[in-house]
Amino acid sequence: MSYKADIVIIGAGVVGLAIASEVTRQGREVYILEKNEIFGQEQSSRNSEVIHAGIYYEKDSLKTRTCLEGNALLYELCERNGIAYHKCGKIIVATNALEAEELEKLYRRGRDNGVPLKMLSRTEMKELEPNIKGISAFLSPTTGIVDSYSLMRYFLGKTRDNGAQIAHKTKVIGIEKAVDGYKVVVAELSGHSSLLTRVVINCAGLYSDRVAEMAGINIDEANYRLHWCKAEYYSVGGAKNRLINRLIYPVPMDISVGVHVCLDVNWRLRLGPLFYYVNEISYKLSDSRKRDFLDSSIMKALPFIEPADLQPESASIMAMLQGPGERFRDFIIEHEYNRGLPGFINLVGIETPGLTSSLAIARYVSHMAGEIL
Ligand SMILES: Cc1cc2nc3c(=O)[nH]c(=O)nc-3n(C[C@H](O)[C@H](O)[C@H](O)COP(=O)(O)OP(=O)(O)OC[C@H]3O[C@@H](n4cnc5c(N)ncnc54)[C@H](O)[C@@H]3O)c2cc1C
The missing domain is CATH 3.50.50.60 (FAD/NAD(P)-binding domain)
Known part of the structure; x- marks a missing residue:
């Protein structure tokens, strides 16, 4: 027909x-x-269900423009139509001098993109997130989470x-x-x-x-031509979600935003995504990459998470235009x-x-x- x-x-x-x-x-x-x-x-x-603020990408890119516009539209739509969301904000935290330098650059890029951001003093950082560890950080108040x-x-x-x-x-x-x-x-x-x-x-x-x-x-x-990138998420048990109040991200040191804290609208705590390129679509998961999670930069900022708290939770595949090492x-x-x-x-x-x-x-x-x- x-x-x-x-x-x-x-x-x-x-x-x-x-x-x-x-x-x-x-x-x-x-x-x-x-x-x-x-x-x-x-x-x-x-995915991570994060309502991004528009910090990471090049200023005039479609990613930045649609992210900035989409962020505001999404909050408005969720509010008007009873779709679960939290405008919880996020903190990007540097745990060493090299990351602190990159954090400064990221802060300037985000501000240049028109994203409201606030550099935090050590005291402010402790007030907002008493349990995280880092040498410098900034707050993105317009980042949030949505029930996708x-x-x-x-x-x-x-x-x-x-x-x-x-x-x-x-x-x-x-x-x-x-x-x-x-x-x-x-x-x-x-x-x-x-x-x-x-x-x-x-x-x-x-x-x-x-x-x-x-x-x-x-x-x-x-x-x-697309490249497929597998993403792994690990759940964090032990009621550790009570020890943070918002999303916590590392300073990105390559093209991905890095393994970070994911919270859903019910405050379930996960870490991820850990990315690697693959040639097939498979959502199978084992604990073979636990070491990579333990070594990730975000773990230095979250000293209260112990190895036994982390369990493989879910996997995803992302459609990426850039292949390994590409910009x-x-x-x-x-x-x-x-x-x-x-x-x-x-x-x-x-x-x-x-x-x-x-x-x-x-x-x-x-x-x-x-x-x-
Ligand atoms: C791990 C991960 C984390 C992410 N985190 C975030 C985040 O925190 N915040 C954020 O803003 N974005 C995030 N994203 C990005 C976001 O999830 C995607 O940009 C978005 O979901 C893409 O939606 P889509 O509809 O284009 O694609 P998809 O959701 O992939 O949908 C495509 C649909 O097309 C269908 N389809 C494919 N081929 C055919 C065919 N031949 N005939 C009929 N149907 C077909 C598929 O079955 C599928 O349902 C993340 C993505 C991933 C993978």
């Missing part, structure tokens, strides 16, 4: 759902195609209220150019079928480079008109801070789609 849509969104993670909730406002015919049984089973439900599942449920509800269709267990396996748009071929339980659509929005997360390839893009020439890459959010694909919008490499940025990305992409239709 062949259906006709204005917009097809591939992928029901937080970004696809946020975009769907935005583009359906104008009464368009929108379909969301999701290969899994339910929404949000990949990066969007396996409730957020996705909200977007999904809004999307359905606006009349969009979501098809689960529906995997996109081909994209062909049609007269006025695209024919999207899918594999469902009942076999193969297709949809005709004027606009395609690729929000396929870990597979977004492959979906771009289906549309005919040479992903190596375009520099769209910063920004989100790719492109209308592929110049590649001969009018009406095809690619979102590739939407890693951290994609959850925070989701609402801002949704507005940005909705505007792009509006110009096409």
